[in-house]
Amino acid sequence: MSKIFVAGGSGRVATELIKDLVSDGNQVVAGARRPEKITNLEGVSAVKLDLHAEVNEIAKLMNDCDVVYFVAGSRGNDLLQTDAFGAVKTMMAAEKDGIKRYVMLSSMYALQPEMWTKYKALAEITDYNIAKFFADNYLIHNTDLAYTIVQPATLTEEPGTGLVTLGAGGDTTNPIPDVAKVLANTLKHENTIGKVIMMRSGKTPIDDALSNLND
Numbered sequence: 439m440s441k442i443f444v445a446g447g448s449g450r451v452a453t454e455l456i457k458d459l460v461s462d463g464n465q466v467v468a469g470a471r472r473p474e475k476i477t478n479l480e481g482v483s484a485v486k487l488d489l490h491a492e493v494n495e496i497a498k499l500m501n502d503c504d505v506v507y508f509v510a511g512s513r514g515n516d517l518l519q520t521d522a523f524g525a526v527k528t529m530m531a532a533e534k535d536g537i538k539r540y541v542m543l544s545s546m547y548a549l550q551p552e553m554w555t556k557y558k559a560l561a562e563i564t565d566y567n568i569a570k571f572f573a574d575n576y577l578i579h580n581t582d583l584a585y586t587i588v589q590p591a592t593l594t595e596e597p598g599t600g601l602v603t604l605g606a607g608g609d610t611t612n613p614i615p616d617v618a619k620v621l622a623n624t625l626k627h628e629n630t631i632g633k634v635i636m637m638r639s640g641k642t643p644i645d646d647a648l649s650n651l652n653d
């Protein structure tokens with residue numbers, strides 16, 4: 439069992455992710471500015487997290503956790519302080535607390551600016567792409583965290599299928615429960631450490647796809 443901090447703990451992905459983490463036997467500390475919106479489940483404690491806070495304050499919230507997930511986002515309203523530097527501050531806080539494992543929910547092709555004009559969905563959100571580019575790069579190059587970065591395409595509220603394709607591909611969609619399951623199950627697959635995993639809907643069961651990830 440691990441104790442897991444989820445930044446952005448009331449969001450659509452977080453709500454599914456927290457259910458998965460708890461049903462896998464973990465304890466969760468979930469943070470958002472409005473903690474009352476965090477799912478009320480046994481094994482989950484809700485805390486008030488504002489990503490505008492100082493690193494020290496964020497570190498206090500996660501200080502006895504083993505893993506940090508970043509699934510927060512500002513829906514384009516506060517890209518610098520939430521999606522970009524808010525994410526970086528959770529990395530700094532994790533390292534300050536001696537937490538090693540960090541899982542980032544990113545976005546398709548966040549690390550490949552040359553792809554941003556190739557797909558309409560990405561061409562419309564350049565500032566968001568830049569924020570995620572910054573956060574993903576910081577995680578890879580400026581921390582010693584044992585990271586996994588998951589980069590889905592457009593999220594949908596369709597039911598999960600449990601089936602995915604991992605790796606680069608076109609501008610497709612991902613049901614939110616499948617994104618949550620990939621995020622949760624990275625903890626069961628040590629080979630996901632140090633990997634950037636693009637995902638979209640597909641035909642492979644999630645655990646098989648994670649087991650067979652290429653370098």
Ligand SMILES: NC(=O)c1ccc[n+]([C@@H]2O[C@H](COP(=O)([O-])OP(=O)(O)OC[C@H]3O[C@@H](n4cnc5c(N)ncnc54)[C@H](OP(=O)(O)O)[C@@H]3O)[C@@H](O)[C@H]2O)c1
Pocket residue numbers: 445446447448449450451452469470471472473475487488489490509510511512513519520521524543544545546590591592593594
């Ligand atoms: N939409 C897509 O198609 C798509 C595609 C690929 C990747 N993604 C990524 O997936 C992420 C999660 O998506 P989602 O739909 O689950 O998001 P969501 O429902 O909008 O949830 C965002 C979460 O972030 C929290 N948050 C926002 N600002 C914060 C701040 N300053 N401090 C602390 N918490 C803050 C929100 O809670 P409070 O407001 O209470 O603080 C909420 O818990 C997105 O942000 C995006 O980066 C999205």
